[in-house]
Amino acid sequence: AQSVTQLGSHVSVSEGALVLLRCNYSSSVPPYLFWYVQYPNQGLQLLLKYTSAATLVKGINGFEAEFKKSETSFHLTKPSAHMSDAAEYFCAVSFSGFQKLVFGTGTRLLVSP
Amino acid sequence: DSGVTQTPKHLITATGQRVTLRCSPRSGDLSVYWYQQSLDQGLQFLIQYYNGEERAKGNILERFSAQQFPDLHSELNLSSLELGDSALYFCASSVRAGEATGELFFGEGSRLTVL
Numbered sequence: 467a468q469s470v471t472q473l474g475s476h477v478s479v480s481e482g483a484l485v486l487l488r489c490n491y492s493s494s495v496p497p498y499l500f501w502y503v504q505y506p507n508q509g510l511q512l513l514l515k516y517t518s519a520a521t522l523v524k525g526i527n528g529f530e531a532e533f534k535k536s537e538t539s540f541h542l543t544k545p546s547a548h549m550s551d552a553a554e555y556f557c558a559v560s561f562s563g564f565q566k567l568v569f570g571t572g573t574r575l576l577v578s579p
Numbered sequence: 580d581s582g583v584t585q586t587p588k589h590l591i592t593a594t595g596q597r598v599t600l601r602c603s604p605r606s607g608d609l610s611v612y613w614y615q616q617s618l619d620q621g622l623q624f625l626i627q628y629y630n631g632e633e634r635a636k637g638n639i640l641e642r643f644s645a646q647q648f649p650d651l652h653s654e655l656n657l658s659s660l661e662l663g664d665s666a667l668y669f670c671a672s673s674v675r676a677g678e679a680t681g682e683l684f685f686g687e688g689s690r691l692t693v694l
Contacts (some may be wrong), residue, residue, distance in 0.1 A: 502685075507687075508687055509581060509669060509671075510683075511685070512682050566624060566627055566635050566637075567683055568624065569621065569622040571621045571622075572622070
């Protein structure tokens with residue numbers, strides 16, 4: 467069965483610091499992997515997605531993620547955090563031909579001045 | 580704006596009651612998904628419809644049902660409500676004709692409070 471595990475329900479960084487949000491997946495077939503962001507009182511918005519093309523994926527707002535098959539990971543990074551990045555981030559997995567997404571439990575990113 | 584519209588945005592009701600949540604997908608999207616988000620369960624997939632037919636079922640209780648109409652809007656019916664049903668219910672849509680990117684577009688959710 468497919469699943470994703472997000473390590474850390476909360477991550478705190480200072481403005482300007484590196485952001486690293488961890489996601490590991492479990493899938494018996496090549497996965498599609500996604501990062502979504504949820505700002506307060508809003509729905510989820512796609513940040514980026516991996517669909518078996520380039521392993522380093524660039525998304526919106528300066529975020530990127532690297533697919534590492536050997537580590538079954540898809541960690542999300544941003545070189546320099548901004549206050550506006552404070553939100554909840556969800557990693558999700560699906561596989562080819564099937565649109566249902568399985569979400570991780572989410573990581574709340576806190577950014578301090 | 581994702582293009583997905585959910586109504587109502589907020590709903591407060593009592594235990595034992597029944598409510599209907601409505602979702603209009605993005606123009607041209609054939610698939611509609613319902614997710615439940617609660618503090619203790621996280622984001623849980625409930626059910627998916629594709630072009631009017633049920634495609635996949637997740638952790639949906641028997642007290643809950645859904646359908647997708649010919650105009651592609653969807654409704655999620657929650658009955659015999661319990662306190663634990665209080666949550667944010669999201670609708671998402673995907674798959675415009677000829678496009679299968681795996682990306683879901685989410686509405687802003689309907690917040691259900693059961694008292």
